Amino acid sequence: MTDDPGKPANAAGATGWKTIDRQLGPLHVRRIGAGLHEKKVWLLFDADLVFSGLSLATDGLGLGLSPAVIDGKAPDLTGTLKGLAVGYDSAALTVAGAVESRTPASGFDLDLAGGLVVRTEKFSLEALGSFRHATTGWFSLDVLGVLGAQLGEPPVFVVTHLAGGFGYNSKLRIPSLADVPNFPLLKAVQGGDLGSGTGSGGAAGGDEAGKLLGVLEQLRGDGGWITPSRGSFWAAAGLTFTAFEMITGEAVLALGLGGEVSLTLAGHANASFPSAKDVPAADGVRRYAEVDLDVLVGYRSSTHLFTARAQLTDQSYVLSRDCRLTGGMALDVWTGGPHGGDFVLTVGGYPDGYRVPAHYPAVDRVGVTWSPDSSVAVTGGAYCALTPHAIMAGGEIHIAYHSGSLRAWLDAGVHALVAWAPFHFDAGIRVSVGVQYTAHVLGWDITIGVHLMVGVDVWGPPTGGSAHAEVAGIHITVDFGEGRRAAPAPLDWTSFRHKLLPEKTLFLTPLAGINQPGAAESAGTWHAAAHGIRFSMRSAVPATSATLCGQPVDLKGTPVGLDIRPVGVTQAHCAHAVDITYHGDDGTRGPVSAKAWTVRAVQGQVPAALWGRPDGSGPALVPGHGLGMELTLRTPQLVNATEVPAGVLTHGDDLTAPLPLRP
Structure with missing residues (x-):
């Protein structure tokens, strides 16, 4: 209290x-x-x-x-x-609970908060709740809880703490990767409590439940994680685990419903080698590696974005605690919106000089920094990235030695880029070594040294390259193969069709009104239900115009021409035409009127690597192209139907009347 x-x-x-x-x-x-x-x-x-x-x-x-x-x-x-707290404390059982009335915020006339702590020798339980009643009649309810108990069999997989919560007419703020260490549910499973300080074996106190109320105030305060939001709902569950006595981790899965749908997995993991079992702290034997990272995976419907992020913390090292590891990774996939169809997977970021799109995530280079002693310094970094039009990877390392008047160094780097549509590659490697000595002669500083650099660059198609060397200030370059082209040669349509388009370019998908879809697919025929059918047509080649049964389909906003970058063509025309034919039981055939169908054009973004301008200008995704149609057979309507009032219908009880059908 x-x-x-x-x-x-x-x-x-x-x-x-x-x-x-x-x-x-x-x-x-x-x-x-x-x-x-x-x-x-x-x-x-x-x-x-x-x-x-x-x-x-x-x-x-x-x-x-x-x-x-x-x-x-x-x-x-x-x-x-205003508040009441009740507790019981003995050697075998500790129970503490508190409830408090708080000053309501603007728009609310009641604000209650409560906390509960239960602990025995076998398990511990902490819970807190919040209830707020609005002046307009609705209410907001939040509940959080943590259970401390060992579940599972060591050493394979052991769960040590479980956490969960939900909120009604409440919204849970989604953390960024930088916020993951402060995410309250993740901190709860890490510490084994919600803030009373007893989840990890601390002594029982008479004010444990009161401490929980203070934690609740932090969660709901200005800039807090939980806020009232009418029509919203959230639920979350988390756990702390150990695996093979080498990996420890905490993870929380949270679902949010309301104005948007969000699904978030926030976690933290740590792995060390050798494990704590193999190297007890009392032995004084050092560990050779520890990887400690924060993880965030989630999807938000408002941005149409699926994202997965991971970031090494400053606790990560290899070989020695002085050899620090840094960096992160990210996977972003856009399922709709202005960037629909785009994706990026990167470990360590992007190469220097690459024009990173504004909506791509910024990721730290995966690197190492090590100073084994005062005279040696080692730094290095690496990256790898995959986008809809290219894959790129590279790395570099720098080793320097400095002792007195003597200096020596080694620099090495490699990079590679492979792009498609059309296919081409560019890769290179550089190695540079040197040594330098400064002598003091008669009050003069005389520096002598030698430096050697070698490198190779290769590209294609056509395949070519050059080798470089530098010794004592003398540069030597040797070219081989074909020279580097400013732009790859365009493909002809046949090569483009076979190399870059799928073997099947037209896709028909039943969406509703199909009976026995499994049998229909095996027979190549759809069996439509009596109430109608709905299906979609998608094409791997974007359309500039479309027709249904000879009638034009409105492709509002679609570009008038289609660019095909690998072929070097601009303003091409591609038409999607759907014709539906009636097949009668007597063998007759005839066209079906477009009036019997409702059609919706499907439009979206296409990758510029295939359908962009040949000069490479423009965005990575070209918007507004026609991708197909969605067709729905109109519901059958009764024609000339006669309504018969129920009151004019009669019946009799004469069981001797003749049957309507002969037995």
């Missing part, structure tokens, strides 16, 4: 407090307060009662009396209680 100056739970007037701090047997009076509010005199108490392990604490317990009742009428008494 809090010790801040307070007021009656339903009062807004000032209250004066006097600290007593007196023990009267099992009763401990902390302070007494008095105040005047709404024409009543209030007398308030904050006190604790402890007896045989059982404790009871009040916050803002008081009685209000109207001084106007002096005319012999019954006194007008009003009670108030």
Whole structure:
């Protein structure tokens, strides 16, 4: 419970407090307060009662009396209680609970918070909750909990803590990768508690539940993780685990519903070699590697983005704690919106000089920094990235030695880029070594040294390259194969069709109204239900125009021409035509009118590597192209139907009447 100056739970007037701090047997009076509010005199108490392990604490317990009742009428008494805490503590069991009424925020008329702690020798449980009632009638409810118990069999996989929570008419803020270490549910499973400080084996305290209320205030405060949001819902579950006594981790999965759909997995993992079992801390034997990283995986419908991120923390090293590992990775896939169809997978970022699209994630280079002693320094980095039009990878390392007047160094680097549509590659490697010595002769500094550099670059098609060498300031270059072209030669249509397009370029997909789809697919025939059919047609080649049964389909916003970058063609025309023919049982055939169908054009973005301008200008994804159609057979309508009122229908009970059909 809090010790801040307070007021009656339903009062807004000032209250004066006097600290007593007196023990009267099992009763401990902390302070007494008095105040005047709404024409009543209030007398308030904050006190604790402890007896045989059982404790009871009040916050803002008081009685209000109207001084106007002096005319012999019954006194007008009003009670108030801001908060109440109950606890029991023994060697085998600890239980503590608290509930508190708080000053409601604007737009709310009731704000309650509660916490619960239960701990035995076998398990521990902590929970906290929040209830807020709005002045307009709706309410917001949040509940969080952590269970500490060992589940599973060591050493394969052991769960040590479980956490969960949900919120009704509430919204949970989605963390960024940088926020993952501070995500409250992840911190809960890491520490084994929600903030009471007892989940990892701490001593029991009489104010454990009160501490939980303080944690709740941090979660709901300004800039907090949980906020009331009418129509929203969230749920989360998490665990802490160890695997093979070498890997430890914590993970929390959170689902959010409401204005958007979000699914988030936030986690942290640590792996060391040798394991803690193989190298006990008391042995003083060092570990040779530790990888510690934060992980965030999620999808948000509002941005149409699936993302997976991981970042090494400053606890990661290899060989020695002085040999630090850094860097991260990211996978982003856009399922719709302005970047729909785009994706990027990168470990360590992108090569220098690459024009990174603004919507691609920024990722730190995977690197190593090591100083085994004061004279040697080692640094290095590496990257790999995959996009819809290319894959690129590379790395570099620098080793320097400096002792007195002697310096030596080794630099090495490699890079490679492979692009398609059309296919071409560019790769290179460089190695540079040198040594330098500075001598002091008759007051003069004389520096002598030698430097050697060799490198090779290759490209294609057509395949060619060059070799470079530098010794003592003399440069030597040897070219081989074909020279580097400013742009790859365009493909003819046949090569483009066979190399870059799928073997099947037209896709028909039933969406509704299909009976026995498995049998229909095996027979190559769809069996439509009586209430109608809906199917989609997609093409691997974008369209500039489309028709259904000879009638034009509106492709509003579609470019008038189609660019084909690998072929070097601009403003080409491609038409999608769908014709539907009736096949009668008597063998007759005939066209079906487009009026029987509802058609919706399917448009979207296409990769510029295939359908972009030949000069390489423009965005990586070209918007607005026609991708296909979605067709729906209109619902059959009754023609010339006659309505018969139920009142004109009669029936008889004569069982001797003739049957309508002969037996």
